[in-house]
Amino acid sequence: MSIDPQLSEATFTDLARHGNRPAILTADGVLSYRELAARVDDVVVRLGTERRLVLLAARNDLDTLVAYLAAVTAGHPLLLVPADKPAALASLVAAYDPDVVLSTDGGSLAVDERRPGTRHDLHPELALLVSTSGSTGSPKLVRLSRANLEENAQSIAAYLGIGPDDRAATTLPFSYCYGLSVVNSHLARGAGLVLTDLSVVDPCFWDVVRERGATSFAAVPYSFDLLERVGFADMDLPSLRYITQAGGRLAPEKVQRWAETGQRRGWDLFVMYGATEATARMAYLPPDLAAEHPGTIGVAIPGGSFRIDPIRGLPHGELVYSGPNVMLGYAESPEDLALGRTVHELRTGDLARRHTNGLYEVMGRRSRFVKVAGLRVDLGQVERILADLGAVAAVAGSDDDGLVIAVEGEHDAGMLAKLLAVDLGLPRAAVGVHLVEHLPRLGTGKIDYPAVLRLAAPAAPPSTPSASTPAASTPEERPGREGPADVPRIFAECLDRQDVRSADTFVTLDGDSLSYVALSVRLEAALGRLPADWHLRSVGELAGRGAPRRRRRFVSFLEPSIVLRAVATVCIVAAHVELFTFHTAHLLFVIAGFNFARFQLTGTRSGRLRRQARSLARIVVPSVAFIAVAYVLTDDYSVANIFLLNGMVGPQEVTSEWHFWFVEMLVYVLVAVMALLAIPWLDRLERRLPFAFALGLLAVTLLSRYDIVDPGLPKPLPVFWLFVLGWAVARADSTRRRLLVSVLAALTVPGSFEDPLREVTIVVGLLLITWVPMLPVPSVLRRVTGWLAAASLYIYLTHWLVYPVLMPLGPVVAVIGCLPVGVGYWALCRWLPTAVPRWRTRQLAG
Template sequence: MASVLPASIARSRATPVAHPFLGGGDEQVALVGERGATSYGELRDRVVQRSALLGADRRLVMLAARRDEETIVSLLAALAGGHPVIMIDGESDAGAAETLRAGILAEYDPDTIVSSVDGEARLEHRRDASAHVLHPDLALLLSTSGSTGSPKLVRLSRGNLVSNARSIAEYLALTPADRGATTLPPHYCYGLSIITSHLAAGASVLLTDRSVVEPAFWSEVEAAGVTSIAGVPHSFDLIEASGARPLELPALRCLTQAGGKLGPERVRRWARASAAHGLDFVVMYGATEATARMAYLPPALAEERPEAIGIAIPGGALRIDAPDDEGCGELVYSGPNVMMGYASTAADLARGPELDELRTGDLARLAPDGLVEIVGRSSRFVKLFGLRVDLDRIESLLAEKGIPAYAVDADDAVLIGSPSFDELECVPGLLASATGLPTRSFRVAMVQELAVTSSGKPDRAALRAIAERAVESAVESALVTEPAPVGAVRTLERAATDGSAALAEAVRSLYAVVLDRPDAAVEDSFVALEGDSLAYVEAVVRLERLVGELPRDWPSLTAVELGAIASERRASASSGERRAAHREADRGGGPAAPARASRWSTATLEAPVALRALAIILIVGTHANLLGLQGGAHVLLAVLGYNLARFQLAGIDRAARVRSLLRATAMIAVPATLWIGAVGLTTGAYEPTTALLVNSWLGEPAGWASATWSEQWRFWFIEAAVAGALLLALLVAVPALDRLERRRPFALALGAVGLALAARVVATGGITSGAVERYAPPGVLWLLALGWLVARAGSRSQRVVSSVVAVVGTVGFFGDAQREAVVIAGLLALVWVRAVRLPRILMPMVTAVASASLFVYLVHWELYPLLEDDAPLAATAVSFAAGMLVWALWRRALRLPRWGRRLAVRARSTT
């Protein structure tokens, strides 16, 4: 851990005290992460050590929070030493997060900055003594659940934090046997409450920053024995879309939901499904101003009363202020977790508690059964993606840009109305950049004027009418052409040219072309469109031009989500370029010239694509006497298994998985059978069993052990690939095995590798294989299963296990140390290397080679023997050129039916 520690601070040492968030015994597990398990005793020791570094004199600390152990240690140490902590987002590089960080630094001037870099804490003490007057009760400062870039913070006391954590632990009945997971970031009050409530109860927390759409997340959760999972409405959208099945986790006992309204029907559906599995589904209501939580709906009532927010949390109280004739009024909360107040400047940090109760701004009523129901909003706030957005602040942001506008709630978005037609197109992108929300969160409408009431106040009734019609008709991109009330002319929902909606459309168009799916929609993902391992090379390369380095789970992300990622990165890059230009101007150098990528600048390429290209180069180059490095085909088989698991086993339902695997099998088998059959008929070189890809099974009646290499064995790789894909299809066709693969993907894949290795040993009669046994399906299918295992290895420990299996399975297999070294190197690269950087000038060639690898493999057998003795380089080059030509012709042939359909349509339209 690196730190900058002034001498005056080093001489003062914090005295360890009983900590309210260290509720477990010394031997009990507190945290589970990549480093393994950390006990409460170890955590206490680390907190004391970190407290000493922070010093005994109170300081204002800014903590860049991440979902890791260092963040938790730093937070607990600061609370133990009485140092008020400003929690900011330490994970995101988006422009909005960077703007907020810069605003807080400028406005509050923290004495110490703490961050986590590569798993180590970094402390930067900016001065020896605090520059601030800090109220004795002040413990924590959080952004107001929103992301409008304003440095307005919520002031929370130690009592606020402790009371809320204990209250949550009480109504969720948390015990030391429970284990939560960091599904939400800790700078967000809901994410923080997961940590504090579990640690206060002596329970434990799984530290993970994975998304709920990643299969590896669910592997981690199951392996760690997580008992509760928390989410905002968007989390449940992602869970449903990804096909994950959290309710089947063996240790899970409850799901919690907060951070915005989940529709009553969805609450009822989740509650019913949870109850069927013996689980609780707990809907909660709260705000940062209440340190997270104000009300919860008892799970026994969720199915019957899904529209209610429930009852006050233990220690709190809810009342309806000034109810009307129907009993509706503003919801007011009181309790020990009500904030001290807001802070807008550093001077506000000296102020004490200013509130006894919290006016929520929500209109509510108390139902006869004692449950509270929210019926509307009296304030100008909306919640999107779990974040509270100030509509007045949105209008102010636009006004600062010279765009007069009104903003209103449009259910799952904000509708912006403005008479400035020419400015409307840039509004979604501008607001997305300023708030960190996706561009699709902002819809635009042109109005004739910004109406005002007789008293001169803004009149947003016309805009609300448009919003209500859009919600009622459930039209995502409505063009309202009928006369609208009070001057509303029409709704024009557009994305900024560089906004995420435009980028999402670019991704959709890319999928339509690459996957030959003109029906592709922006809500579709590569997996949902049944993309396969043969198409993904081209998809990866094109996507990386749009998005940059792809996230690990990109195949499961929709075009909308990939567009949002690309938009955020472009906004961040633009911000960085502007700052660089300002710095250059400040130095007197004039504006900086825009960077231009040269041919020799580098670009990122996914490791499996690079391995695919390298493997086929090794295969052909070795056969043509150019290289002399055997083992490429065996590595390629593992890459195939990796891709089958990544794409074909990502289908949302069992039938889709089976269809996808059968389609992938056909994409390999059909061109191979046609080519081998055609060559066999022309030259007589191949038997029918070879053309039908069953030579390994039927071509050697005496068995593999006594077989000798012949031309009939040239296509062993194709036979093994087809057999492996069919076995996978058969496996997931069995409902019980399909469910097991979803619940315990790594464990099932590990079992499959074990069975395949056992079959290899039985077939070969030992560790080392014979001259032909190393090519027969029983001898090589373990490699395809190993690729599947690597794809399911989500944690470091699982990658270590995969590496051990790769090494143990390969050593001694060939009886050739060099060949085994090549295979082990390729397998370990598949396990540990996510991406490689190559000169841009090489990218088209490398990706074309990878894409055409199947056809190069098929064709090269007929060409390299003609030149291998006299011109091995020419033999290799000719093989690749011919294989890539056949690949191009095959792709064109696949498009002929589609062209035929288009011509038929045109012919019918002209008659």
């Protein structure tokens, strides 16, 4: 691709020279360079002419981009912080006391001028400050000059051949040096940015890529796992020219495979190597060499150079980089902002070798930093965070396996892991917490970090029985008995997934409340009593728990939500055959809200919406299919029933057309919640204040419970408040909050149905899921209880056609007969989605 020589001299802030060329492309429209320049100029005026320290809470939105360009253009040193990491944001505000804080929450740029001038002595070359340790809030920052940014942008644009017709999708955060380099290098050449905060696993992301003609996107190693999951290799993307990869080492076999995929599909793979201290990039592997030399980082970028300094006692030396993009130096306090250049070359801390063909290969690391999911994590800072939480800990880790944390004494390992995952912005599966009696130490008293790292190693397989040891002498060794080694297979079978990995969790594998039941029952049989947060723990962690001590037990323990679902389902069928009257359907709405908050409110906004949509489909598809059959076989239902619209357009009087009211109301509630959380600012509010958000939503839904407001809808809101009550239970993470939810239930449920027994049932059920971790169940009924709970929706659907046929045999037979039919329909619906692809595969193979 030929590049206009004038473009190679342009800076990324010289926007107006590109005129009406498209600069920013979103799903909603296009902004030209001239329009972008005008917006930047407006913010430049708002920031003033006196140089001040500006902190920007960055998001992947237009206002963040405008604010960044305005600060750099006007010469204000800018401290870039991820907006979605409030702990890191607060830490850096406290440490550096910026003069101005910019944020874009709420859809517009907010300028918080903390003082009229500045209290800082700011070096003339200082342009940008970026954290060295991802999102931990470490006060150690990299000091970058305007020249650093411009030189690196031009160098990257040169070896990628970026031209005015290129358009890059913004797959990485602007607060991350890799993501920012994509912005700078494209703006420097008058190219376009396809602005989005969607994940690559979101189908809408690929719609935007196609509609806006994106020619490239940036990826970290974890991104390629996600690309495999969505079938990227077979996507038709005619505009795609190349993919860049950095942010950690991608396994050589994956580099080779993806490079070959690109050759086959018509795009290039650029493997790159960089560091925040070098602005972004130091090396790249030419695409035509990637498949042949997948383990190397390539050659130095234009304008840069490498050398290897030998290290005594080691076979490989330290990789040292020189170039105009090397930082000015570090800052660890506000006083350091006055410093000029203190670093002239970058000692990477990586051990490397140079091949005879000139390609460099990194052989290992010397530092206490690791890159996990594309984020650079300071292991020492993680230890300090844990110390602040009252935990004595040692932290080790690797780029490939995530963090391995040993915590001394008795703590809630699951809670610590969740807090760290949120604070660091890491996937929950990448944070492994292991409780130990004492931290492993060397003879010198220092922490034995290799021993910490070994805590994550899978348990050794059991030794082969000797001739003197009878086989299957204990229950766990008998054929057919599942144990820890079967955990991955149990996940795969219960979730219908063929891609279960050690780092996956129930949530990341898109589990929902229906699959939760069957999976938890089998895991409990294989591992013994499960921790309350097992659905957030990785497959590898669960498999490493060891086999339970087997002894004949007459009582098993299951979660209250599972037992209540099973019992409530049987009671619903019994009530309809008039065996006895004990109304439990409304309790199921409480349990549905409880499970929704546990399983559907994790991960990114796009990830949440994807899981919610899939969970909704698992309710809608089998319901619509069965009701359509019932419509054909009987005269009891209407077309409105098939489309779950009877509550909207059906008769007001209670007829057979209201048989499926429960399914309709549940779908209405789930659709309403999905629509609510699709609003970005509400999604952000729920993440920041999960319990307060649930209480606020409960207050709103209680308006319809007490008939204060009539929304004009047929039925959803009178049950919506029960759903939100269950939601609040799941978010009540302390005794005080659980007490509050219990009191609210005791105050609001009575009088809601004019049926004291139904109201007591709801309150007692809510108190059970709030306060009781496990309920005893006869061991012989454990698996049956799990089946009934997992198939509760399907039993509810099918019993309307089954029990009239069985009623001549008596109501008891009718109730008992309905249960296996519903379980069978559940099993069929689980089997079909995998059976059809497997049949097609066999046909093609034959």
